[in-house]
Amino acid sequence: MNPVLQATGLVKSFGAFTAVNDVSFTVHEGEALAIIGPNGAGKSTLFDLLTGRKTPDTGDVKLFGESVGHLPPWKRVARGLGRSFQVSSVFPTFTAEENVQIGLMLAGGKTWNAFSRATETQKEEAKAILAKVGLAAKKDVPASDMSYGDQRMLELGVALSTRPRLLLLDEPTAGMGREESRECLAQIRAIAASEQIPIVFVEHDMNVVFSFATRVIVLVAGQVLVDAAPEAVRKDPRVKEAYFGEDI
Template identity: 45%
Template sequence: MSVLAVEALSKSYGGVQALDGVSFSVSAGELLALIGPNGAGKSTCFNIVNGQIRADSGRVRLNGRDVTGASPRRMALEGVGRSFQVAQVFGSMTVRENVQTALLAARHRLLGFLRPAATLLRAEAEALLEQTRMAARADEPAAALAYGDVKRLELAMALATAPRLLLMDEPTAGMGVEERLALMALVRDLARTNGLAVLFTEHSMDVVFGHADRVIVLARGRLIADGTPQQVRADPKVADIYLGRRGGAE
């Protein structure tokens, strides 16, 4: 059974059809890239899945359960983690404290963080930092990290909820070539090891075609391609889209 199943999602804004009957699924251990030109409907689709906006019609199922219209908080409780295009960490805290805060929030114990940080979920935080290759930076303030390390810290924080599905919005934005390829290789390893389903949007085609297991392409709110990176790269409709002769509505 798929971790995420999106069924015939549609959404319009006035006379603009942002999504038109979009369906796809993501399985455990799979990295699915959602791509398309600006205005294709990617953000609308992503934010419906996350619960930030409501679809006009269609269904979102998580682990077989209908979660259509659920709030972002409910989605987090159902096992959905998220990272953002602009990394969101606490610069004044250490790397470890950031992860401890995420763990406490996931367990509804944020007020407990008023006690000394070193006593709270330290082992769990360090295990997540080990997974994301940030253990050596645990005692450094997040504000002192290079941007690639900030993104790995944000990944550790997203994993604090023990998600079944991870949503990544432009995960490599602002990163150099080597940094972004290294980050996505890490995400792929975590997905395989933890049985994590990953849905990500991305503009860097080296990331998409180098690391995704499957790629889906939106144009004018419709799904025009769904297949392996090789299949999608060879699809004439996709080539047409990226040559700029078609677009859509975000």
């Protein structure tokens, strides 16, 4: 099975502090890989190295066999990487449909501006994407008028508009109530299965992690402590110690 994503020897320091220290792992097709760890473990920095928001001091990231470790985010998106942020990043004054249309125009190589117009094909594709993320009935609602959970699903729709072959999600259920979180997770799981898109996600909610991930990486002090199946991670005494003895 060909690797989708390869991180090799990633190191990122800020002054004397090393946030990510020699991290390596591989993601294959069909996986849902969770990256977890206590506060300050280096999760956000690692995510930024994978998505291109930060450049590694040493090491590399390969996407579908191609080195992308020093490419900016938009070039990684063009190569099949879709992503969402920890905080919703949609255009608040635009409708759900317009947000997705913008993503489709940019993915198609068309420069977007206030006078751009989506083609009929892009309009239909935008509606289809909104249906996938459960927002078909809210296509004409401005993003700012949506619930937080709907905004997060809209952001997922925008990520899908780039036609990704891999999705990186930064705390996809952050800020949601239990019911919203459950619905969001079900949508993501259904999309990943139907579109056959592997997923890498950073998450604090252990219920989300162990109900969705097929594999879990535990970071501690910038290094990989454990890389294993969810149940093995749950039972590992080193992981419990890293979480200060808490059950996970």
